[in-house]
Amino acid sequence: MRVGVEPFLMLAAVLFSLGLYGALSKKATVQLLMSLELMSIAVNINLVALSRFVTPQTMEGLFFAIFTMVVSAAEIGLGLGLVLAIYRQARTSEVTNLTELKG
Amino acid sequence: MAPTVSGVAFAILAALCVGGAVGMLVARNIVHAAFWLLEVTIASAGLFLLLDADYVAIVQLLVYAVAVAILMIFSIMITLRRIEDAVRPRDFSAVAAALSTVFCASMLWVLRAFPQAPSQELPAVAPDVAALGKLLFSAQGWSLPFEIASLILTAALVGAVWWTKEGDE
Numbered sequence: 581m582r583v584g585v586e587p588f589l590m591l592a593a594v595l596f597s598l599g600l601y602g603a604l605s606k607k608a609t610v611q612l613l614m615s616l617e618l619m620s621i622a623v624n625i626n627l628v629a630l631s632r633f634v635t636p637q638t639m640e641g642l643f644f645a646i647f648t649m650v651v652s653a654a655e656i657g658l659g660l661g662l663v664l665a666i667y668r669q670a671r672t673s674e675v676t677n678l679t680e681l682k683g
Numbered sequence: 684m685a686p687t688v689s690g691v692a693f694a695i696l697a698a699l700c701v702g703g704a705v706g707m708l709v710a711r712n713i714v715h716a717a718f719w720l721l722e723v724t725i726a727s728a729g730l731f732l733l734l735d736a737d738y739v740a741i742v743q744l745l746v747y748a749v750a751v752a753i754l755m756i757f758s759i760m761i762t763l764r765r766i767e768d769a770v771r772p773r774d775f776s777a778v779a780a781a782l783s784t785v786f787c788a789s790m791l792w793v794l795r796a797f798p799q800a801p802s803q804e805l806p807a808v809a810p811d812v813a814a815l816g817k818l819l820f821s822a823q824g825w826s827l828p829f830e831i832a833s834l835i836l837t838a839a840l841v842g843a844v845w846w847t848k849e850g851d852e
Contacts (some may be wrong), residue, residue: 583688590791591700591730595723598704600779600782605775611771614716614755618707618723631734638818642738643819643828646742649739649743653750661844665847
C-alpha cells in the first residue's frame with residue numbers, strides 16, 4: 581500500500597485539533613502545557629513529512645522541525661517554571677483561580 | 684522500484700498517536716495524562732523513523748520522551764500533590780469541542796480541496812544524518828540559526844531558574 585504525504589497531513593490536522601481542544605477546555609495549567617505539546621508534535625509531523633516528500637535534498641523541513649523542538653523545549657521549561665512560581669504565590673495552579681487581575 | 688512508506692506501519696503509528704491523544708484528553712488522573720502524552724511522543728518518533736528522519740526521531744525521544752516527561756511529572760508532583768488535585772473532575776467543554784471540530788473539518792477540507800500534486804511519490808533520495816550535520820554546521824547553511832537556538836535555550840533556562848528560585852518576595 582502506498583502512503584503519500586496527505587495521510588501524514590491529515591493525521592497532523594487531527595492531532596492539532598485534539599491539542600486545541602485540550603488547550604481550550606482544560607483547567608489545570610500542567611494539562612494546558614501538555615495540550616500545547618501535542619500541538620507542537622502535530623506541527624513537527626507536518627514539517628518532517630513535507631520535508632521528506634517535497635525537499636528531500638535540502639531537508640528544510642527537518643531543520644524547521646529541529647528548531648521547533650528547541651523553541652518548544654524552551655517554552656515547556658519556562659511554562660513549568662511559571663506554573664511553579666504561580667503555585668508558590670497562590671498555593672494553587674488552577675487556571676480558574678488566577679483572577680487577581682480581573683476587573 | 685520506488686521506495687514507499689509502509690501503509691500498515693503508518694496505520695498502526697497513526698492509531699497509536701490519535702489514541703494516545705484522546706487518552707490524554709479523557710484521562711481523569713493527571714499522571715495518567717502525562718504518560719499518555721509520553722506514548723504519543725514515542726509513536727510520533729516512530730512516524731519520523733518511517734519518514735527517514737532518524738536524527739529528528741532520536742531528538743524527539745531524548746527531548747520529549749525523556750526530558751519533558753520528567754519535567755511534567757515533577758511539576759505534577761509539586762503543584763498537584765494531593766490526590767484530590769491530581770484526579771480531575773470531568774471537564775467537557777462544548778465550545779472548545781465545537782471550535783476544534785470546526786478547525787479539524789476545515790483543515791481536512793483544505794487538504795481534500797487542494798491536492799498536493801507533486802508529492803504523491805516518495806522521492807528516491809533519502810536524507811541521511813551525515814548530510815544533515817554538514818548542512819546544519821555549514822556557514823551557508825543553518826549554523827547561524829543553530830547558534831541563535833542555543834542562545835534561546837540558555838535564556839529560557841536562566842529565566843526558568845530565575846522565576847522558580849526561592850526569593851524574598
